[in-house]
Amino acid sequence: MLTRHSIPHLILEREDCYASLWKKRTYDRLGLHLAKEFYDYVSQFDIKPLYHCTVESASLVEAGKKWRIEAKNTFKGNVEVYHAKFLVGASGENNEGCIPDIKGLSSFPGEILHSSHYKLGSRYTSNDVLVIGCGNSGMEIAYDLEDHGARTSIVIRSPFHVLTKELVHRGMSLLNYLPIYMEDTLITMLAKLEYGDLTKYGIYRPSRGPFANKNVTGRSPVIDVGTIGKIQNEEIKVVPEILNIEKNNVKFKNGTEKNFDAIVLATGYKSVANKWLKDYMYALNGAGMPKNRIPEHWRGKNGLYCVGLSRRGLFGVSMDAKAIANDINKLRH
Numbered sequence: 432m433l434t435r436h437s438i439p440h441l442i443l444e445r446e447d448c449y450a451s452l453w454k455k456r457t458y459d460r461l462g463l464h465l466a467k468e469f470y471d472y473v474s475q476f477d478i479k480p481l482y483h484c485t486v487e488s489a490s491l492v493e494a495g496k497k498w499r500i501e502a503k504n505t506f507k508g509n510v511e512v513y514h515a516k517f518l519v520g521a522s523g524e525n526n527e528g529c530i531p532d533i534k535g536l537s538s539f540p541g542e543i544l545h546s547s548h549y550k551l552g553s554r555y556t557s558n559d560v561l562v563i564g565c566g567n568s569g570m571e572i573a574y575d576l577e578d579h580g581a582r583t584s585i586v587i588r589s590p591f592h593v594l595t596k597e598l599v600h601r602g603m604s605l606l607n608y609l610p611i612y613m614e615d616t617l618i619t620m621l622a623k624l625e626y627g628d629l630t631k632y633g634i635y636r637p638s639r640g641p642f643a644n645k646n647v648t649g650r651s652p653v654i655d656v657g658t659i660g661k662i663q664n665e666e667i668k669v670v671p672e673i674l675n676i677e678k679n680n681v682k683f684k685n686g687t688e689k690n691f692d693a694i695v696l697a698t699g700y701k702s703v704a705n706k707w708l709k710d711y712m713y714a715l716n717g718a719g720m721p722k723n724r725i726p727e728h729w730r731g732k733n734g735l736y737c738v739g740l741s742r743r744g745l746f747g748v749s750m751d752a753k754a755i756a757n758d759i760n761k762l763r764h
Contacts, residue, residue: 615640649742
């Protein structure tokens with residue numbers, strides 16, 4: 432969007448490649464759920480980041496007129512300094528894995544790993560493995576573990592929608608013609624026909640429809656890769672919220688308990704923009720998320736902006752990018 436306005440800019444990227452989250456921090460069986468037209472973004476728009484540039488600090492200087500950015504070039508080993516009138520924080524909301532505060536987790540003697548470090552279920556064949564988190568990663572990792580012979584349990588605490596990939600694509604298409612409440616009603620009805628009543632397996636749907644719920648909470652529907660079938664066939668066991676952990680023994684809030692050999696934390700990610708953005712208060716709160724409410728969440732003060740922190744996926748990123756580029760274009764003239 433900046434290029435379309437002929438606005439000169441630099442992109443500083445700490446990794447050695449684009450889309451590092453997908454290339455370096457994913458499990459082997461992962462497949463993207465996006466339509467094909469989203470895959471070639473970097474080549475299509477000729478985006479050329481400066482790789483190996485880890486931003487260590489960004490501060491407002493010159494009486495609030497410029498941003499001073501210090502970035503360590505991990506390839507060359509030196510620190511580079513940049514100055515800019517405008518600064519866009521685009522390090523994302525999926526930057527660092529969240530580790531839940533579970534009583535006794537530190538006493539667990541087996542392997543504990545975040546989903547970002549999980550690769551393949553064959554390492555856990557014949558082991559008892561507990562997956563904590565029932566989003567897309569947690570559900571797909573549970574499937575992969577059971578598929579490789581692990582005795583798999585998954586913690587499900589919160590309501591969520593389960594859809595097939597085809598239903599998601601159909602819903603996105605319908606949004607071009609129908610209001611969201613009508614589209615959600617139709618897609619939810621089709622999901623019920625597909626999966627039946629899941630409450631007897633400990634899975635409950637939110638009161639809002641799948642796409643409305645995504646807009647409000649930021650939580651995407653789970654795209655089923657076969658996990659629901661394994662749950663229905665009791666190949667994967669659903670367990671409730673954890674009460675506490677004592678070494679290998681995990682106690683649950685329904686009074687049951689079980690010993691496990693490994694725990695996978697599919698507990699999501701968080702923004703860490705506040706670690707490098709020293710004057711973050713001009714756009715972000717203490718959790719590294721936008722201070723302003725949607726639709727003005729992207730706009731900060733003193734030339735500071737944030738993109739991709741609205742919890743609305745690619746659609747939200749697109750909206751942010753357009754709004755920011757348009758705003759910068761107006762202010763520079």
